[in-house]
Amino acid sequence: MKKLLYISLVLALAAVTGCDKNGNYGGGKVSPYIAIYDVRGIYKGEDVKLTTQNMFGATKLAAVVVSDHSGNNLPEGLVFVQDARRLDALRGIALKIGSEAAGYVPGDSLHVELNGATLTNEGGLLMVTDIPKGGITKVSSGNTLPVVRVPINKILEHPDWYEGTLSVIVKGSFNPLPAPTDVFSGQKMLNDGFGDITLNTLPGSAIANNVLPFSANYYGIVLNTFNASGDTIPEFRVRKADDIVVLSSEINIVPMVISGFLNDANGSDNNYEYIQLLATRDIDFSVTPYSVVTVNNAGTATPTGIPVNGWATGGLRTYKFNLTTGFAAKGTYFYIGGSTKVINGSGSTNISSANWVRSFHYGNTDGDGFGTKTTNLLANSGNASGIAVFAGTTVTKDTKPLDVLFVGANGSIYSAGPPQVGFRVGDTDYYDVRNPITLEDQPYYRAGSNTLNLVYGGISTGFFNLLGGEYNPVLGKWVKARSQVILPLSATSTLTDIETEGATKLKE
Numbered sequence: 001m002k003k004l005l006y007i008s009l010v011l012a013l014a015a016v017t018g019c020d021k022n023g024n025y026g027g028g029k030v031s032p033y034i035a036i037y038d039v040r041g042i043y044k045g046e047d048v049k050l051t052t053q054n055m056f057g058a059t060k061l062a063a064v065v066v067s068d069h070s071g072n073n074l075p076e077g078l079v080f081v082q083d084a085r086r087l088d089a090l091r092g093i094a095l096k097i098g099s100e101a102a103g104y105v106p107g108d109s110l111h112v113e114l115n116g117a118t119l120t121n122e123g124g125l126l127m128v129t130d131i132p133k134g135g136i137t138k139v140s141s142g143n144t145l146p147v148v149r150v151p152i153n154k155i156l157e158h159p160d161w162y163e164g165t166l167s168v169i170v171k172g173s174f175n176p177l178p179a180p181t182d183v184f185s186g187q188k189m190l191n192d193g194f195g196d197i198t199l200n201t202l203p204g205s206a207i208a209n210n211v212l213p214f215s216a217n218y219y220g221i222v223l224n225t226f227n228a229s230g231d232t233i234p235e236f237r238v239r240k241a242d243d244i245v246v247l248s249s250e251i252n253i254v255p256m257v258i259s260g261f262l263n264d265a266n267g268s269d270n271n272y273e274y275i276q277l278l279a280t281r282d283i284d285f286s287v288t289p290y291s292v293v294t295v296n297n298a299g300t301a302t303p304t305g306i307p308v309n310g311w312a313t314g315g316l317r318t319y320k321f322n323l324t325t326g327f328a329a330k331g332t333y334f335y336i337g338g339s340t341k342v343i344n345g346s347g348s349t350n351i352s353s354a355n356w357v358r359s360f361h362y363g364n365t366d367g368d369g370f371g372t373k374t375t376n377l378l379a380n381s382g383n384a385s386g387i388a389v390f391a392g393t394t395v396t397k398d399t400k401p402l403d404v405l406f407v408g409a410n411g412s413i414y415s416a417g418p419p420q421v422g423f424r425v426g427d428t429d430y431y432d433v434r435n436p437i438t439l440e441d442q443p444y445y446r447a448g449s450n451t452l453n454l455v456y457g458g459i460s461t462g463f464f465n466l467l468g469g470e471y472n473p474v475l476g477k478w479v480k481a482r483s484q485v486i487l488p489l490s491a492t493s494t495l496t497d498i499e500t501e502g503a504t505k506l507k508e
Contacts, residue, residue: 030057033111035085036093039119040126040160047120050128061112064143066092066166066221069102071240073205078127079104080164080221081112090148092164092221094127097136106166106239107143112136124225124232126163147219147437152195155222159234162222169197169218169236170436171247177475178212185209190218190236193429193478198235207241214251215477217436219243247436252427253476254402255283255290258387259333259467259504263378263407265345266462266491270363270375272345274337275387278504279328280473285357289324290402291368291393292336292358295386295423297411298379306415310397310423310444311388312370319362319371322393326357330473331506333499337377338362343498344462344489351495369393382456383411386423386445400433401426405467405482406445406453414446425450429469429478457486464489464498470507479507 034055042054052059063081067074074080075094079101082092095101095112104110113135117128150167172190174182184201185208199218201208220238227233238244256277265272275292283290293311301316311318321336328334334355335341341352341359366373378385385408388401404425414422422444425431430452435442442448457463469482485502 032059033062033085034058034060034114036061036063036081036083036091037086037089039093039114039128040091043119043121043126045121047118050114050117050119052115055114059113059115061110061114062139063093063110063112064106064145065104065108065110066106066145066164067101067104068106068239070105071206071238071243073202073207073237073239074221075125075223077101079110081110082165089161090146090165091161092166094125094164095131095136096127096129097131100136104138105141106145108141109139109143110136111139125223126160149437152190152192152197154194155197155234155236156195159222159224159232162234163224165222167220167222167236168437169220171215171432171477172199172218173215173475173477174212175472175475175479177251180211182212183209184212187235188212191475191477191479193481196479198233200235200237207238207244210241210244213244213246213249215246215248217245217247219245245439247434251476253280253473254389254426255279255281255288256328256389257403257469257471257504258389258405259469260465260498261378261387262337262344262462262464262489263385264380264457264463266348266489267345268375269345269377269380271338271340271361272342273362273377274335274341274359276333276335276498276503277328277389278333278471278506279330280471280506281330283328285323285326285328289322289393291323291390291395292321293371293388293390293395294319294377295384295388296374296376296379297383297385297413298376298381299383299411301379304412306412306421307423308397308421310421311390311399311401312396314367314370315372316374319367319374319377320369320393320395321358322368323357324393326355328355328357333503335359343493343495344464344491348462348489348491349494354495369395378407379411380456382408384408384413384445384453385456388423388426398424400424400443403428404445405430407465408456409446409451409453414444416447420444420447422446429481454484455486462489463487466498466500466502467504468502469504471504472507474508 063083067080190199259278260276307313386406388404466485467482470480
C-alpha cells in the first residue's frame, strides 16, 4: 500500500511539473495576465497599490473595451474594459486615464500594465488609477463583444458582478408612464419586468433630448454609486443613440391575465380542474366576449403528432370555454372550470361563492366550439400542457393569445418546419412574438427564446399553482414577472388560500 501511494505521488508530481526534452525539470510559469475577477477581489475597502505580490505574480490585464465616449454619456476620463478569464465569469472595471479615454472604442483589445497602479473606489465605482505612462497597448480592434441579457433584479442583487460590463436590459419601459414629450435627460426609473433601475442620462449627452419610447432594449454599462447610507446603488448608462432599440411605441393592455390554476385535484380530476384569472379592467362578457383554451399533450391525447391547427386542434388536445355572460370588476379574480366548484376534489370546500364566469361538466360535455369531453383539461403526465386567453370566441390556428402559460416542455408541440407549426404565443412576461434580442419572428411556444415554462409538481393530494406577479394596467406590462408557487391544498382549504397576498395582483 505504501509503495502504491509513493508511485501515485511521483506520477502526480510528474504530471504537474513536467520535464523538458532532456528530462530536466523546467519549472512552472505564472501567466503575466490577471483576470478582472481577481483584481476586483484585491480591493478590501481601502486604496491598494497593485504589485506582483498581491496580483499572484501577474502584472497585466488583457481586456476588451466596452465604453464609447462619442455620445458624451459616460464619466469623462474613464475607459471601461471587461474580460472573462476566471471561471468564464464576465467582470468589468474602469481605467482612469484622462483625456486619452475618448480615443478607445468598443472592441479594442488592450494590454494594461498594472504593476505600480492603484486600485481605488471613487463614489462607488471601482477603478484603476496611476497606470504607468505608456502602460496601455492596443493589441487589436473590432473584436466582437458578447451580448449579455441581464434581468434588473440580478444587477440589484449583485451590483459588483455587473459593474463596468456591457449588458442589455430587454423590454425596458418607464414607470411612471412618460408623457409624449418626455425626454431621456436626467434620471428615469427603468423596469424590465424583473425590477427597477435608474437610467441616468447626462444633460449634455447626444440622447438627452430624445423622446422616451414606450418599450425598448437598452445596451449599456452598469455604474455603481453610494447612497447617503454608504450602500452600493447601481445605475445604468447607455453610451449613444444606437444603444436604444425601440420595440414598441404603443401600449397594449390585456383585459385579463392568468393568475393560477388547479390541474391535479385530490382524487379524480374529472370535473374538478379550474383556472383562476385576474381582471385588469371592468369586463362585461355579454358585451365583450372572450375565450379560454386549454391544451393537453398527454401521449394518449388525440389527434397525436405536431398540432398543425395549434390551439384550434380540438379532440382531446385542446378544449375551449367561451366567456359570453357575467361580469368581472377590475382587480378581482374570477374562475372557469368544472361544475363542481370545489377547491380540491371530491368532498373539499365549496367555493361556488367565487365569481364563476363559465363552468360545466367537461367530463361529459364537449367544449364550446371544439374539444371533446375529457377527464383532464391539463396533462398530468409531465408532457406539456397550457392555458391561453383569446379575444372573442373564434379561435383558429393563426389566432394570437392575449395571455398564455405552459407547464412542461415534452411531447409533440412544435416543429420548426418549414412551415413552422405549433401553439402560438402572445407578448407576455414569459413569451415574445418577436425575439427581443435578434428581432426575429418566433410566434410559437418552443420557437427561439420562447422556452420558459412552469413545472409540473407531480401527482399529490392536490395542489394549486399560485402565480405571484404584478401587472400594471397603466403601463400595459408585467412589472414583476409571474413566479410559480406549488401550494398544497387540503379538503378544508378555503378561497382565501388561493386569493392570498402571494397571488398575482395589479400594481399601478
